[in-house]
Amino acid sequence: MSNQKYDGNRKSNNKIPILFKSIFIGTIIFAIVYFAYYEISNFGFSHMQGHNMMNNRTVVVPKEEPTKTGSVLNENTLTVLTDKLSLERGNEIFNTNCAACHRVDAGGLIGPNLTDDYWINGGGMKNIVRVIANGVPEKGMLSWKAQLSPKQIQETASYIISLHGTNPANPKAPQGEKYTGN
Ligand code: HEC
Known part of the structure; x- marks a missing residue:
């Protein structure tokens, strides 16, 4: 089964090297964690919050405040x-x-x-x-x-x-x- 011919080309059914596979899966996991941290959780600042922080006239408004530091207001x-x-x-x-x-x-x-x-x-x-x-x-x-x-x-x-x-x-x-x- 592993070697078949299609239109005269030989198709090899080799396994994808484990390294490539882990990089591929790793990027997916990274994306999920990254998105959850910055956009969903209360711990990371989202893109807009980061943007607002640059302009310190604006109160930084995350969805909720996880700590008692008082540095964030919602x-x-x-x-x-x-x-x-x-x-x-x-x-x-x-x-x-x-x-x-x-x-x-x-x-x-x-x-x-x-x-x-x-x-x-x-x-x-x-x-x-x-x-x-x-x-x-x-x-x-x-x-x-x-x-x-x-x-x-x-x-x-x-x-x-x-x-x-x-x-x-x-x-x-x-x-x-x-x-x-x-
Ligand atoms: C060391 C003196 C000092 C302390 C202590 C202080 N303030 Fe003030 N506060 C001022 C001064 C001076 C201004 C005027 C700032 C300005 O001219 O913009 C002011 C302005 C304000 C304003 C805005 C008033 C306006 O007309 O815009 C608020 C609200 C305020 N303070 C609340 C507080 C609160 C609440 C606390 C305590 C958690 C506090 N202040 C502690 C000196 C102080």
Whole structure:
């Protein structure tokens, strides 16, 4: 069976060398693992995420965050939380880490008033989360993504949103532009 003639050509039915076979199968396995790691799992950054990271004005948004490093935020992290427990946690984080510059009532001191309609970097959940995560280092606002988890950043930002319009005593004068979005 191993040697047949077709149109005068001899066809050999030799086995494919094991080395070639393993390279062939290896490339398939590599492709599956590569795709799963970068495009499906939460561990590798996908092409778009890598692209967004180059532009550090954009919050990096993987599908989920696997660690507590806080270096990644996702779409869920941009949802405003309104439940009591989350706001209490946000309040606690704020008093511990932020009140020194923004005051306990968020009326502003070194940092701006966070309860009024005026925002230097834009108001609303997305901007607030971005500023807390990345900071505005050249203006004295620290980046918190190494200290706070995405969840904690979300809780803190939600807490800040809950303070809107609370009119603290002795507020800092409005800074930035009036923000009308949400
Ligand atoms: C060392 C002082 C300091 C600390 C601590 C600090 N901030 Fe700030 N923060 C600032 C300054 C200064 C600015 C103004 C930045 C600018 O001019 O763009 C600011 C800006 C902000 C803004 C944007 C305000 C706007 O009008 O755009 C938010 C939101 C904010 N801080 C939240 C926080 C939170 C939450 C924490 C704690 C996790 C915190 N800050 C801790 C100094 C601080």
